[in-house]
Amino acid sequence: MNGLAPVLNVLATIMVGFSLMFLVPLGWALSLDHSDLHGVWATGMALTLGAGLLILMLTRHHKRELLPRDGFLLVNLVWIVLPLFSAIPLMLAMERLSFTDAYFEAMSALTATGATVLSGLDDLPVSVNVWRCFLQLIGGLGIMLLVVAVLPLLGLGGVQLYKAETPGPMKDARLTPRIAETARGLWGVYFAFSAACMLAYRWVGMSWPDAFMHMCTTMGLGGFSSHDASFGYWPDKNVELVAIVFMALAGISFARYFIVWRGRSLGPLLRDAEVRTYALVLLASAVGLTVVLMLHGTYDVLSEAALSAAFHVVSVATTTGYAATDYAMWPVFAPVWLMFLGTFVSCAGSTGGGIKMVRMVVLVKQARREMVRAIHPRVVNPVTMGRTTIPSTVIAVVMAYMLIYGATTLGLTMLMLLSGLDIVTAFSAVVATVNNIGPGLGQVGPSTNFSILSDFQTWVGTLGMLMGRLEFIAVFVLFAPEFWRK
Secondary structure, three states: OOOOHHHHHHHHHHHHHHHHHHHHHHHHHHHOOOOOOHHHHHHHHHHHHHHHHHHHHHOOOOOOOOOHHHHHHHHHHHHHHHHHHHHHHHHHHOOOOOHHHHHHHHHHHHOOOOOOOOOOHHHOOHHHHHHHHHHHHHHHOOHHHHHHHHHHHHOOOOHHHHHHHOOOOOOOOOOOOOHHHHHHHHHHHHHHHHHHHHHHHHHOOOOHHHHHHHHHHHHOOOOOOOOOOHHHHOOOOHHHHHHHHHHHHHOOOHHHHHHHHHHOOOHHHHOOHHHHHHHHHHHHHHHHHHHHHHHOOOOOOHHHHHHHHHHHHHHHHOOOOOOOOOHHHOOOHHHHHHHHHHOOOOOOOOOOOOOOHHHHHHHHHHHHHHHHHHHOOOOOOOOEEOOEEOOHHHHHHHHHHHHHHHHHHHHHHHHHHHOOOOHHHHHHHHHHHHOOOOOOOHHHOOOOOHHHOOHHHHHHHHHHHHHHHOOOHHHHHHHOHHHHOO
16 A cells, blocks of 8 residues: 555545546536536536545655656556546436446547447537537646646656656657656647637637537547537538648647747758658548549549548548548448558657557568568668667567557457457457547447447447557556566
């Protein structure tokens, strides 16, 4: 207990801070909801705050600097505990919603996955939809990153948490000398883009509530919507154009934007090899998919095909998961290609999920290097990103990550198949949750949702979202015997 108490003490502090998040749906409930739901949000806030204060009191004599393994344990606890308290008001507001489905919905929100078990979204109280979407905003960049900015005020270091939470293989790179200053800078950029996104949505015709909610799920790359038809709800195609722009921007590392802002120059962004590859893949895929849709007669007008292809390429590739039409009905190549893009296109440091583009680039370059070495064994051919040589240790970590990623995807798919799902639904549901994409194919496609899953299958999907969000190693390290040895 003495070893766990300092971690629980910080977790309790996070819970106390998280309780303030309930003020957002409470405000919407008091101002717009015709139903009497303000008590639901007050209850959720009171339970979270009360539990946090109780744990704080019990562990008040166990404060100390966090060790590296404390950081991994805390990150896992945060992403397990916060969805629990986030799910409570969902169950109170929707009496027929089971704990399994409520926890799945909350996990999907905080991990910015966007897979949902709910239907009839248009008829839900505004505050319920606001809560689902707002969780994606604060979960998108990572709750722990926000905590890193606050921890120094509590006398606790945040480096361990930053390394455990930050997506991507380049976890030791800092943008500023102090880790808390880095976190605050990233969140500043994040909220500046969020404000611009909300105003743009309002400008093209969304109501203020819809503009707020879709800003949350666009910048968080989560994809929740307040309408069952998602972006198909709006006939004005300018709404899709705004979404394309901000989804594409959110798919790039916010660290790059911070560097651009600090240096007052676009150079670091334009020279970044990962960003250039990201833009090229999105552009090539949108053009290629437009050609496929026109050749198969899915659309008769080129401009309509191009807009639909671009919207869904950017949406799925960045793991947002919005849909303006049922793309599962397109020629089979199209939805499969979209799912494939969702596994790797987002940049490290963005709010997207998946393997991340930087890892894919490293893997491709490493494969090319090995082919060259097979022909010329003595050649010196290092793996580089731009002008930077990638250390062998980073390549080894990327290879280990890919092995765990593949094994996890296969293992969870086999569990889904064992439980009775068909192969398309089972595999796509796992790919969609592990990569935090949202909609899958088959019975969990863009025109349906995950409510068809049994409780066991839903928990498998929940586990997939958690592991994908924490990039596997941060979860699996807890099961290593060495982790628990002193």
